Structure formats: structure tokens, C-alpha cells
Amino acid sequence: AQSVTQPDIHITVSEGASLELRCNYSYGATPYLFWYVQSPGQGLQLLLKYFSGDTLVQGIKGFEAEFKRSQSSFNLRKPSVHWSDAAEYFCAVGARTGTASKLTFGTGTRLQVTL
Amino acid sequence: DAGITQSPRHKVTETGTPVTLRCHQTENHRYMYWYRQDPGHGLRLIHYSYGVKDTDKGEVSDGYSVSRSKTEDFLLTLESATSSQTSVYFCAISEYNTGELFFGEGSRLTVL
Numbered sequence: 001a002q003s004v005t006q007p008d009i010h011i012t013v014s015e016g017a018s019l020e021l022r023c024n025y026s027y028g029a030t031p032y033l034f035w036y037v038q039s040p041g042q043g044l045q046l047l048l049k050y051f052s053g054d055t056l057v058q059g060i061k062g063f064e065a066e067f068k069r070s071q072s073s074f075n076l077r078k079p080s081v082h083w084s085d086a087a088e089y090f091c092a093v094g095a096r097t098g099t100a101s102k103l104t105f106g107t108g109t110r111l112q113v114t115l
Numbered sequence: 116d117a118g119i120t121q122s123p124r125h126k127v128t129e130t131g132t133p134v135t136l137r138c139h140q141t142e143n144h145r146y147m148y149w150y151r152q153d154p155g156h157g158l159r160l161i162h163y164s165y166g167v168k169d170t171d172k173g174e175v176s177d178g179y180s181v182s183r184s185k186t187e188d189f190l191l192t193l194e195s196a197t198s199s200q201t202s203v204y205f206c207a208i209s210e211y212n213t214g215e216l217f218f219g220e221g222s223r224l225t226v227l
Contacts, residue, residue, distance in 0.1 A: 004157075032214050043119075043205055043218030044158070051213070090157060094214030100146050100165045101214035102173065105157035 002027040002093045006106035013081050014114050021076040021109050023091030032094035033074040034103065035065055039087045047089075050074065061085070086113045118142050119219040121206050127225045134193040136222050138206030140186075146209040147189040148216065149173075149181065151202040158205065164189055165212075196226045 003026045013019055025031055032051055036044040048059025055067040065076045074091060088110045092103040118141030128134055138147060146165055150158040150173075160173030162181040170181050178200060180192045193200055203223050207216040 034214060036216075036218075041220075043220050044207075044216070045218070046215055049213075049215060092214070100148075100163050100171070101209070101212050102160055102163065103158075103214050103216065104174075105150075105159070107155055107157040 002031070002095055002104045004091050004093050004104055004106035006089075006091055006109050008109045009107070010110045010112065012112040012114060015083050016080050019076075019078045019081045019085070019111070021089050021091075021111070023074045023076065023106060024072050025074060025091070025093045026072065027093050027095070032101065033065075033067060034092040034094065035059065035063070035074075035076050036090045036092060036105075037061075037087050038090065038108075044090060047076070081111075081113055083113045083115060086111055119206060119208055119217060121204075121219040121222045123222060124220065125223050127227065128196055129227050130197055131195050134196050134224065134226075136191040136204055136206075136224070138189045138191070138208075138219060140189075140208050142208060142210070142217070143186060144208040144210045144217075145186075146212065147183065148207040148209070149179075149189070149191045150205045150207060151175065152205060152221070153202050161191065161204075193224075196224075198226050200224065201226045 005024045035047040038044045088108045091106040120139045148163040149161040159175045164170045164183045206219040
């Protein structure tokens with residue numbers, strides 16, 4: 001069965017500093033990988049996705065993530081964080097079945113941005 | 116923003132009562148999902164649908180049933196609510212079988 005681990009429950013960074021959120025997954029085949037962001041009281045929004053090909057993927061809001069098969073990781077990065085990036089971030093791995101894609105989510109990392 | 120409406124957005128009910136949550140979409144997407152979100156667990160899949168009248172179970176389906184009689188509506192029913200079903204419930208839709216989901220704003224359910 002697939003699983004996702006986000007080892008950091010809470011991270012605080014200063015505005016303008018760089019950010020890296022960690023994600024490790026377990027999946028038997030080549031995974032579909034995603035990062036979603038959730039602002040307080042809102043649903044989740046897709047930041048970026050990896051299906052195949054280039055292992056460095058670009059997303060919205062200046063985020064990028066790198067797929068490293070050897071480390072079973074899909075870490076999310078941003079070179080300069082803005083106060084509006086404060087939110088909860090979820091990594092997810094997808095299993096494509098014969099009927100639908102089923103995502104398994106990590107437990108999330110809450111990002112706090114200090115001014 | 117994807118046209119997804121969840122109702123009700125907030126509900127308080129008592130143990131043993133039936134509850135139905137509704138997800139309505141205006142995108143004509145084929146796939147619809149119900150997730151629950153709990154602290155320390157992230158989001159967990161309850162049920163999903165891959166077409167009208169086509170549904171299947173997710174990882175935490177016990178105590179829940181679903182129905183989809185129209186493309187636009189996906190109903191989640193708790194036949195007899197329990198306190199362990201207190202949670203925030205999210206509906207999500209997807210046009211393709213790729214895992215790119217669009218989420219509703221959630222329904223907060225409290226079972227006393």
C-alpha cells in the first residue's frame with residue numbers, strides 16, 4: 001500500500017527566506033506525486049504535480065519540487081517566501097487504478113511566516 | 116475556481132441520527148471523491164465515484180455510504196452518526212483519472 005510521510009509538522013521561516021518542505025513516499029511503481037496547499041478554512045489547491053519526465057517540476061506561486069527516486073522523496077521548495085505563503089501543505093501520492101486515481105495524503109506541514 | 120458547492124457547510128447533530136452531505140459540481144467532471152480531514156491524519160479517502168451510479172470504497176468507508184444519480188451530485192450519508200465521525204468533510208472532483216483534484220470548501224460535522 002502507498003504511504004506518504006511529511007516529517008515536519010510545523011515550520012517557521014522569515015519572509016524572504018528560502019523554504020524546503022520534505023516529503024517521502026512509499027509506492028511500488030512509479031508514482032504520481034502532488035503538492036497541495038490549504039489556507040485556513042479553505043479546501044485544498046493543487047500547487048504542482050509529477051507524472052513522469054523531468055524530475056524538477058514547476059508549480060504555481062513560484063513553488064517547485066524535485067522527484068528523487070533513489071531517496072523516495074518529493075521535496076517542495078521556494079527560493080523566497082512571502083507572508084501570503086503561510087498555510088498548510090500536503091504531499092500526496094497517487095495510485096492509478098482501473099476505475100479512478102486514489103490519492104494518499106501526508107499529515108501536512110504547517111508553514112508560519114514571520115515578518 | 117472550480118464550481119464545487121458543499122452543503123451544509125456546518126452541521127451539529129446527535130449520535131445515532133442520519134446525516135447527508137451533498138456535493139454539487141458545475142464542471143461536468145467524471146470523477147468525484149469524498150475525503151475526511153482530521154488532525155494528525157491528513158486527508159483520508161472515504162468513497163469515490165467514476166461515473167453515474169459507479170462508486171467504490173476508499174480506505175475509511177465503514178459507516179458511510181454514497182450515491183450518485185446525476186453527474187453533478189455526489190451524496191455522502193452517515194446512516195447512524197457516531198462521535199468518531201466528527202470531522203471536516205471535503206468533496207473533490209477530477210476531470211481525468213490522474214489525481215489532479217479540485218476541492219470544495221468543506222463541511223464541518225460535529226456529532227455530539
